[in-house]
Amino acid sequence: xxxxxxxxxxxxxxxxxxxxxxxxxxxxxxxxxxxxxxxxxxxxxxxxxxxxxxxxxxxxxxxxxxxxxxxxxxxxxxxxxxxxxxxxxxxxxxxxxxxxxxxxxxxxxxxxxxxxxxxxxxxxxxxxxxxxxxxxxxxxxxxxxxxxxxxxxxxxxxxxxxxxxxxxxxxxxxxxxxxxxxxxxxxxxxxxxxxxxxxxxxxxxxxxxxxxxxxxxxxxxxxxxxxxxxxxxxxxxxxxxxxxxxxxxxxxxxxxxxxxxxxxxxxxxxxxxxxxxxxxxxxxxxxxxxxxxxxxxxxxxxxxxxxxxxxxxxxxxxxxxxx
Numbered sequence: 001x002x003x004x005x006x007x008x009x010x011x012x013x014x015x016x017x018x019x020x021x022x023x024x025x026x027x028x029x030x031x032x033x034x035x036x037x038x039x040x041x042x043x044x045x046x047x048x049x050x051x052x053x054x055x056x057x058x059x060x061x062x063x064x065x066x067x068x069x070x071x072x073x074x075x076x077x078x079x080x081x082x083x084x085x086x087x088x089x090x091x092x093x094x095x096x097x098x099x100x101x102x103x104x105x106x107x108x109x110x111x112x113x114x115x116x117x118x119x120x121x122x123x124x125x126x127x128x129x130x131x132x133x134x135x136x137x138x139x140x141x142x143x144x145x146x147x148x149x150x151x152x153x154x155x156x157x158x159x160x161x162x163x164x165x166x167x168x169x170x171x172x173x174x175x176x177x178x179x180x181x182x183x184x185x186x187x188x189x190x191x192x193x194x195x196x197x198x199x200x201x202x203x204x205x206x207x208x209x210x211x212x213x214x215x216x217x218x219x220x221x222x223x224x225x226x227x228x229x230x231x232x233x234x235x236x237x238x239x240x241x242x243x244x245x246x247x248x249x250x251x252x253x254x255x256x257x258x259x260x261x262x263x264x265x266x267x268x269x270x271x272x273x274x275x276x277x278x279x280x281x282x283x284x285x286x287x288x289x290x291x292x293x294x295x296x297x298x299x300x301x302x303x304x305x306x307x308x309x310x311x312x313x314x315x316x317x318x319x320x321x322x323x
Contacts, residue, residue, distance in 0.1 A: 016081020
Protein backbone atom coordinates (compact mmCIF):
# COMPACT_ATOMS: atom_id res chain seq x y z
CA UNK A 1 0.00 0.00 0.00
CA UNK A 2 1.24 3.52 -0.76
CA UNK A 3 3.05 5.47 1.97
CA UNK A 4 1.58 8.93 2.54
CA UNK A 5 2.28 12.00 4.64
CA UNK A 6 -0.23 14.16 6.52
CA UNK A 7 -0.78 16.55 3.61
CA UNK A 8 -1.58 13.65 1.27
CA UNK A 9 -4.12 12.26 3.75
CA UNK A 10 -5.70 15.70 4.07
CA UNK A 11 -5.98 15.74 0.27
CA UNK A 12 -7.79 12.39 0.43
CA UNK A 13 -10.13 13.82 3.07
CA UNK A 14 -10.83 16.75 0.72
CA UNK A 15 -11.72 14.26 -2.00
CA UNK A 16 -14.03 12.58 0.52
CA UNK A 17 -15.67 15.97 1.16
CA UNK A 18 -16.32 16.27 -2.58
CA UNK A 19 -17.68 12.71 -2.75
CA UNK A 20 -20.01 13.38 0.17
CA UNK A 21 -21.28 16.58 -1.43
CA UNK A 22 -21.96 14.73 -4.68
CA UNK A 23 -23.72 11.87 -2.90
CA UNK A 24 -26.20 14.27 -1.29
CA UNK A 25 -27.43 15.40 -4.73
CA UNK A 26 -29.87 13.13 -6.62
CA UNK A 27 -28.23 12.67 -10.01
CA UNK A 28 -24.56 13.08 -9.11
CA UNK A 29 -22.36 10.14 -8.04
CA UNK A 30 -19.64 10.20 -5.42
CA UNK A 31 -18.09 7.37 -7.43
CA UNK A 32 -17.60 9.80 -10.30
CA UNK A 33 -15.61 12.12 -8.00
CA UNK A 34 -13.54 9.17 -6.76
CA UNK A 35 -12.81 8.11 -10.33
CA UNK A 36 -11.75 11.47 -11.70
CA UNK A 37 -9.67 12.25 -8.60
CA UNK A 38 -7.64 9.08 -9.08
CA UNK A 39 -8.60 7.10 -5.98
CA UNK A 40 -11.37 4.87 -7.35
CA UNK A 41 -9.44 1.64 -7.94
CA UNK A 42 -7.57 1.96 -4.64
CA UNK A 43 -10.89 2.45 -2.85
CA UNK A 44 -12.44 -0.65 -4.43
CA UNK A 45 -9.32 -2.76 -3.85
CA UNK A 46 -8.96 -1.65 -0.22
CA UNK A 47 -12.60 -2.43 0.59
CA UNK A 48 -12.33 -5.76 -1.24
CA UNK A 49 -9.30 -6.85 0.82
CA UNK A 50 -10.80 -5.84 4.17
CA UNK A 51 -11.89 -9.03 5.95
CA UNK A 52 -11.58 -10.96 9.21
CA UNK A 53 -7.89 -11.43 8.48
CA UNK A 54 -7.46 -7.94 9.95
CA UNK A 55 -8.34 -9.25 13.41
CA UNK A 56 -5.99 -12.23 13.02
CA UNK A 57 -3.11 -9.97 11.97
CA UNK A 58 -3.92 -7.59 14.83
CA UNK A 59 -3.63 -10.49 17.26
CA UNK A 60 -0.43 -11.91 15.79
CA UNK A 61 1.48 -8.85 14.56
CA UNK A 62 -0.06 -5.94 16.43
CA UNK A 63 -2.64 -3.26 15.64
CA UNK A 64 -0.23 -0.91 13.85
CA UNK A 65 0.94 -3.59 11.40
CA UNK A 66 -2.61 -4.71 10.65
CA UNK A 67 -3.78 -1.11 10.22
CA UNK A 68 -1.01 -0.33 7.71
CA UNK A 69 -1.36 -3.64 5.88
CA UNK A 70 -5.06 -3.08 5.24
CA UNK A 71 -4.57 0.57 4.21
CA UNK A 72 -7.08 1.73 6.82
CA UNK A 73 -5.60 5.22 7.10
CA UNK A 74 -6.76 5.76 3.52
CA UNK A 75 -10.31 4.61 4.34
CA UNK A 76 -10.41 6.66 7.55
CA UNK A 77 -9.26 9.84 5.79
CA UNK A 78 -11.66 9.35 2.86
CA UNK A 79 -14.80 8.38 4.76
CA UNK A 80 -14.18 11.06 7.41
CA UNK A 81 -14.43 13.56 4.58
CA UNK A 82 -17.56 11.89 3.21
CA UNK A 83 -19.26 11.88 6.62
CA UNK A 84 -18.34 15.49 7.43
CA UNK A 85 -19.56 16.61 4.03
CA UNK A 86 -22.89 14.81 4.21
CA UNK A 87 -23.60 16.05 7.74
CA UNK A 88 -22.63 19.65 7.03
CA UNK A 89 -23.78 20.05 3.43
CA UNK A 90 -27.16 18.30 3.46
CA UNK A 91 -28.96 21.56 4.28
CA UNK A 92 -26.75 23.67 2.01
CA UNK A 93 -27.20 21.44 -1.05
CA UNK A 94 -30.94 21.27 -0.44
CA UNK A 95 -31.09 25.09 -0.20
CA UNK A 96 -29.04 25.60 -3.37
CA UNK A 97 -31.17 23.16 -5.34
CA UNK A 98 -34.30 24.90 -4.13
CA UNK A 99 -33.12 28.47 -4.80
CA UNK A 100 -30.65 28.10 -7.69
CA UNK A 101 -31.49 24.82 -9.43
CA UNK A 102 -30.41 25.77 -12.98
CA UNK A 103 -26.97 26.97 -11.87
CA UNK A 104 -26.35 23.91 -9.65
CA UNK A 105 -27.53 21.37 -12.22
CA UNK A 106 -25.62 23.15 -15.00
CA UNK A 107 -22.39 22.85 -13.03
CA UNK A 108 -22.93 19.16 -12.41
CA UNK A 109 -24.00 18.61 -16.02
CA UNK A 110 -20.67 20.00 -17.19
CA UNK A 111 -18.84 17.97 -14.57
CA UNK A 112 -20.46 14.69 -15.62
CA UNK A 113 -20.07 15.48 -19.32
CA UNK A 114 -16.33 15.89 -18.82
CA UNK A 115 -16.27 12.72 -16.71
CA UNK A 116 -17.81 10.77 -19.59
CA UNK A 117 -14.95 11.84 -21.85
CA UNK A 118 -12.40 11.16 -19.10
CA UNK A 119 -13.60 7.63 -18.37
CA UNK A 120 -14.48 6.75 -21.96
CA UNK A 121 -11.07 7.59 -23.38
CA UNK A 122 -9.48 5.10 -20.96
CA UNK A 123 -11.11 2.25 -22.88
CA UNK A 124 -8.11 0.87 -24.77
CA UNK A 125 -9.86 -1.64 -27.02
CA UNK A 126 -13.30 -1.40 -28.61
CA UNK A 127 -15.17 -4.49 -29.81
CA UNK A 128 -18.76 -5.68 -30.09
CA UNK A 129 -18.96 -6.73 -26.42
CA UNK A 130 -17.62 -3.40 -25.13
CA UNK A 131 -19.90 -1.40 -27.44
CA UNK A 132 -22.93 -3.47 -26.39
CA UNK A 133 -22.08 -2.92 -22.71
CA UNK A 134 -21.93 0.83 -23.30
CA UNK A 135 -25.33 0.90 -25.03
CA UNK A 136 -27.05 -1.38 -22.48
CA UNK A 137 -25.67 0.61 -19.52
CA UNK A 138 -26.75 3.87 -21.15
CA UNK A 139 -30.28 2.56 -21.73
CA UNK A 140 -30.53 1.17 -18.19
CA UNK A 141 -29.28 4.38 -16.59
CA UNK A 142 -31.63 6.49 -18.72
CA UNK A 143 -34.56 4.24 -17.78
CA UNK A 144 -33.74 4.74 -14.10
CA UNK A 145 -33.93 8.52 -14.56
CA UNK A 146 -37.44 8.12 -16.00
CA UNK A 147 -38.69 5.79 -13.27
CA UNK A 148 -41.31 7.02 -10.86
CA UNK A 149 -40.26 6.89 -7.18
CA UNK A 150 -42.16 4.49 -4.93
CA UNK A 151 -43.68 5.32 -1.56
CA UNK A 152 -41.64 6.32 1.47
CA UNK A 153 -40.93 3.93 4.33
CA UNK A 154 -39.06 3.93 7.64
CA UNK A 155 -39.14 0.21 8.42
CA UNK A 156 -35.94 -1.45 9.65
CA UNK A 157 -35.61 -3.95 6.81
CA UNK A 158 -36.20 -1.26 4.22
CA UNK A 159 -33.57 1.04 5.70
CA UNK A 160 -31.10 -1.87 5.53
CA UNK A 161 -32.11 -2.64 1.94
CA UNK A 162 -31.89 1.04 0.98
CA UNK A 163 -28.38 1.23 2.42
CA UNK A 164 -27.35 -1.92 0.57
CA UNK A 165 -28.60 -0.64 -2.80
CA UNK A 166 -27.65 3.02 -2.37
CA UNK A 167 -24.00 2.35 -1.49
CA UNK A 168 -23.64 0.32 -4.69
CA UNK A 169 -24.90 3.31 -6.65
CA UNK A 170 -22.77 5.74 -4.66
CA UNK A 171 -19.51 4.02 -5.64
CA UNK A 172 -20.52 3.57 -9.29
CA UNK A 173 -19.53 6.56 -11.41
CA UNK A 174 -22.62 7.99 -13.08
CA UNK A 175 -25.22 6.40 -10.81
CA UNK A 176 -26.36 8.58 -7.93
CA UNK A 177 -26.99 6.90 -4.60
CA UNK A 178 -29.19 9.82 -3.57
CA UNK A 179 -31.30 9.35 -6.69
CA UNK A 180 -31.61 5.62 -6.03
CA UNK A 181 -32.83 6.52 -2.53
CA UNK A 182 -35.35 8.86 -4.13
CA UNK A 183 -36.52 6.08 -6.45
CA UNK A 184 -36.87 3.74 -3.47
CA UNK A 185 -38.78 6.39 -1.55
CA UNK A 186 -36.10 6.60 1.16
CA UNK A 187 -34.44 9.92 0.21
CA UNK A 188 -36.84 12.03 2.27
CA UNK A 189 -36.35 9.77 5.28
CA UNK A 190 -32.54 9.60 5.10
CA UNK A 191 -31.94 13.33 4.48
CA UNK A 192 -34.42 14.12 7.26
CA UNK A 193 -32.62 11.70 9.59
CA UNK A 194 -29.21 13.25 8.80
CA UNK A 195 -30.63 16.70 9.53
CA UNK A 196 -32.17 15.34 12.74
CA UNK A 197 -28.81 13.89 13.78
CA UNK A 198 -27.14 17.26 13.25
CA UNK A 199 -29.89 19.02 15.21
CA UNK A 200 -29.54 16.50 18.03
CA UNK A 201 -25.80 17.22 18.25
CA UNK A 202 -26.13 21.00 18.02
CA UNK A 203 -29.01 21.16 20.50
CA UNK A 204 -27.57 18.46 22.81
CA UNK A 205 -30.90 16.62 22.53
CA UNK A 206 -30.16 12.96 23.36
CA UNK A 207 -33.60 11.65 22.36
CA UNK A 208 -33.39 13.32 18.95
CA UNK A 209 -29.79 12.18 18.47
CA UNK A 210 -30.32 8.54 19.55
CA UNK A 211 -33.40 8.10 17.37
CA UNK A 212 -31.57 9.41 14.31
CA UNK A 213 -28.41 7.45 15.13
CA UNK A 214 -30.33 4.15 15.28
CA UNK A 215 -31.83 4.70 11.82
CA UNK A 216 -28.48 5.73 10.36
CA UNK A 217 -26.81 2.70 11.98
CA UNK A 218 -29.29 0.33 10.30
CA UNK A 219 -28.80 2.13 6.98
CA UNK A 220 -25.04 2.05 7.53
CA UNK A 221 -24.96 -1.71 8.20
CA UNK A 222 -26.79 -2.27 4.93
CA UNK A 223 -24.30 0.02 3.20
CA UNK A 224 -21.30 -1.84 4.65
CA UNK A 225 -22.69 -5.21 3.53
CA UNK A 226 -23.47 -3.85 0.06
CA UNK A 227 -20.06 -2.21 -0.21
CA UNK A 228 -18.24 -5.41 0.72
CA UNK A 229 -20.29 -7.59 -1.63
CA UNK A 230 -20.13 -5.27 -4.61
CA UNK A 231 -16.48 -4.26 -4.18
CA UNK A 232 -15.55 -7.90 -4.81
CA UNK A 233 -17.36 -7.82 -8.16
CA UNK A 234 -15.86 -4.46 -9.16
CA UNK A 235 -12.36 -5.48 -8.11
CA UNK A 236 -12.60 -8.65 -10.23
CA UNK A 237 -14.01 -6.73 -13.20
CA UNK A 238 -11.20 -4.17 -13.11
CA UNK A 239 -8.62 -6.96 -12.90
CA UNK A 240 -10.04 -9.14 -15.71
CA UNK A 241 -12.41 -7.03 -17.85
CA UNK A 242 -11.29 -3.42 -17.41
CA UNK A 243 -12.47 -2.22 -20.83
CA UNK A 244 -15.88 -3.78 -20.25
CA UNK A 245 -16.42 -2.21 -16.83
CA UNK A 246 -15.19 1.17 -18.11
CA UNK A 247 -17.74 0.93 -20.93
CA UNK A 248 -20.49 0.15 -18.40
CA UNK A 249 -19.47 3.08 -16.17
CA UNK A 250 -19.33 5.42 -19.19
CA UNK A 251 -22.81 4.27 -20.24
CA UNK A 252 -24.17 4.85 -16.74
CA UNK A 253 -22.93 8.45 -16.86
CA UNK A 254 -24.33 9.07 -20.34
CA UNK A 255 -27.78 7.86 -19.28
CA UNK A 256 -27.62 9.88 -16.05
CA UNK A 257 -27.30 13.14 -18.02
CA UNK A 258 -31.08 13.17 -18.39
CA UNK A 259 -31.48 13.38 -14.62
CA UNK A 260 -29.15 16.37 -14.25
CA UNK A 261 -30.37 18.33 -17.30
CA UNK A 262 -30.89 21.84 -15.84
CA UNK A 263 -34.31 22.58 -17.36
CA UNK A 264 -37.16 20.47 -16.00
CA UNK A 265 -40.92 20.44 -16.09
CA UNK A 266 -42.41 19.28 -12.79
CA UNK A 267 -45.07 16.61 -13.25
CA UNK A 268 -45.65 15.79 -9.57
CA UNK A 269 -44.62 17.23 -6.21
CA UNK A 270 -43.80 15.66 -2.82
CA UNK A 271 -43.59 17.04 0.72
CA UNK A 272 -40.01 17.26 2.03
CA UNK A 273 -38.90 16.38 5.58
CA UNK A 274 -39.19 20.08 6.45
CA UNK A 275 -42.78 20.24 5.19
CA UNK A 276 -42.01 22.04 1.93
CA UNK A 277 -43.48 21.11 -1.44
CA UNK A 278 -40.63 19.97 -3.72
CA UNK A 279 -40.47 18.33 -7.18
CA UNK A 280 -41.10 14.59 -7.11
CA UNK A 281 -41.43 13.59 -10.76
CA UNK A 282 -39.91 15.70 -13.54
CA UNK A 283 -39.09 15.55 -17.23
CA UNK A 284 -36.39 17.31 -19.22
CA UNK A 285 -37.45 20.16 -21.52
CA UNK A 286 -35.69 22.59 -23.83
CA UNK A 287 -34.74 25.97 -22.32
CA UNK A 288 -37.34 27.60 -24.61
CA UNK A 289 -40.06 25.44 -23.02
CA UNK A 290 -38.95 26.10 -19.44
CA UNK A 291 -41.73 27.66 -17.37
CA UNK A 292 -39.49 30.26 -15.70
CA UNK A 293 -36.46 32.33 -16.73
CA UNK A 294 -34.06 29.78 -18.36
CA UNK A 295 -30.87 31.70 -17.39
CA UNK A 296 -29.12 30.27 -20.45
CA UNK A 297 -26.00 32.42 -20.13
CA UNK A 298 -25.48 31.47 -16.47
CA UNK A 299 -26.17 27.83 -17.32
CA UNK A 300 -23.51 27.83 -20.04
CA UNK A 301 -20.99 29.53 -17.73
CA UNK A 302 -21.48 26.97 -14.97
CA UNK A 303 -21.48 24.04 -17.41
CA UNK A 304 -18.10 25.25 -18.64
CA UNK A 305 -16.87 25.66 -15.04
CA UNK A 306 -18.00 22.11 -14.23
CA UNK A 307 -16.34 20.77 -17.37
CA UNK A 308 -13.11 22.66 -16.68
CA UNK A 309 -12.97 21.42 -13.09
CA UNK A 310 -12.64 17.85 -14.38
CA UNK A 311 -10.22 18.91 -17.08
CA UNK A 312 -8.00 20.61 -14.49
CA UNK A 313 -8.19 17.62 -12.12
CA UNK A 314 -7.17 15.34 -14.98
CA UNK A 315 -4.20 17.55 -15.88
CA UNK A 316 -3.10 17.66 -12.24
CA UNK A 317 -3.38 13.88 -11.97
CA UNK A 318 -1.28 13.44 -15.13
CA UNK A 319 1.29 15.92 -13.87
CA UNK A 320 1.70 14.00 -10.60
CA UNK A 321 2.33 10.76 -12.48
CA UNK A 322 5.07 12.26 -14.62
CA UNK A 323 8.63 11.94 -13.21
